[in-house]
Amino acid sequence: MKTMTLDAPKVSAPPMPMGMRPAESRVRTRRAERPTAAQRVLSVLDVFDQEHLVLTLSEISRRAGLSLSTTHRLVGELKEWGALDRRDDGRYTIGLRVLELGSLEPQGLRLRTVALPYLSDLHSAIAADVMLSVRDGTDIVYVESLRSRRGAPVLTRFGGRWPMHATATGQVLLAHAPLDVQHEVLDGDLRRFTAKTCTDGDDLRRRLGDIRSAGYTIVDEAITTGAVAIAVPVFGQADRVVSAIGATIRRGSCPPESVLPALSMAARAISRRLGGGRS
């Protein structure tokens, strides 16, 4: 089974871009062993992130730690399938087939279908960006993001992955996450984005308790200076928290609490549609 020509995995940590957790190569986690064929395919996809949207063949090769000939072959197969797209200048990007496939992720699909009309109403009603996120391990991923021309200059975008401690929807989801996930996050590296990011495990633990009793969180400039985020949970069946809705306002434009009633109404309407929402 292991007779294929294997490339030496040149593991080089990609630079950590500010405000955007890179697509950390999950493939590389087991690189004491030789990579399997599947891992090499995935390592080619892994080299693309928010800071690396368009790459040459040799950049892909270098970032994936694969030989140029292996990269050439894999990129060709991925292109044929639609996972990669080749631009006129010869460089490569992620293809629309991946977007199409990703849209089938059921949590996001279900939530977008149910929540979008309410988020859209919310977005019209408040002068703020509106976003919907779900937990993926110890991160959150935005499965919907409605931007406004009046919104804050935040980095939130559809498909973006962020650590839980520094985002409003992330804190809400963490407050309702299983204990082992909470421990993993609280005992782990709480990355600092700004002077106001909560990076102390004990502070964060207390804050999670507050979120559970208050039903919302306000996160002030924890990632982006000038932006304040507020978030509330969305309940699914058995009153399990399945998602969080957040709104981001420009700091000073209005009291963050003033968007809470509209945010809560949207969350309650969505929760009811999902079979949750107590009382």
Add this chain to the structure above:
Amino acid sequence: MKTMTLDAPKVSAPPMPMGMRPAESRVRTRRAERPTAAQRVLSVLDVFDQEHLVLTLSEISRRAGLSLSTTHRLVGELKEWGALDRRDDGRYTIGLRVLELGSLEPQGLRLRTVALPYLSDLHSAIAADVMLSVRDGTDIVYVESLRSRRGAPVLTRFGGRWPMHATATGQVLLAHAPLDVQHEVLDGDLRRFTAKTCTDGDDLRRRLGDIRSAGYTIVDEAITTGAVAIAVPVFGQADRVVSAIGATIRRGSCPPESVLPALSMAARAISRRLGGGRS
């Protein structure tokens, strides 16, 4: 290079669901040869579509035409990376990592970033669903879709892939596509969805000319009974058509032409931001 245990590719055409082109296995197109390792990885992802969001291991195995043991190994590797997610009931779905990766597709990313505020205004201004699409080969893919509670009961959704001849944004993109793409579509199989779907190549060719001169198209119940769609082009640099904006209204709710001014304004605003937009 080819000493791995290879599975006989049991090519079984998946059923064609109404209104949703399935993820046609592009992997299978060269199945006179033995599938490569990459092709087998991709064939596992290929089995998921709008009608098959959640699958057991044996369903994946059967639909991909791979042995159960190969499927088990590949699914495990894809799960570890995040491409697949294992639910509590043991069945598998596409994972959030694919959504995250797909969000990096640059056309959609750029268009969403630029267009979303305008689409959002448009969506607030007209009682209609609003969508943004780009061409992918001879199909279109919706890179944004804002649904409204007042909208028509259409199948349009973010990430959805559709043939060009039957959709309003598709007709606009086809009218401005390279000639070889037009020929491929016009001479190909023009699938019928309803009695009103335009399936005649000559009729469609004339219609494309009309679209180029009029600057918009109205598509009446071509896919969904009760829904009328209207679409206009979005121009990028060198006045190349890079996208199309569409709106879908309930048939009879208002004259379709009445949403055209708002639609055109949004398209012009987005085109200007993209460096296009003539005059």
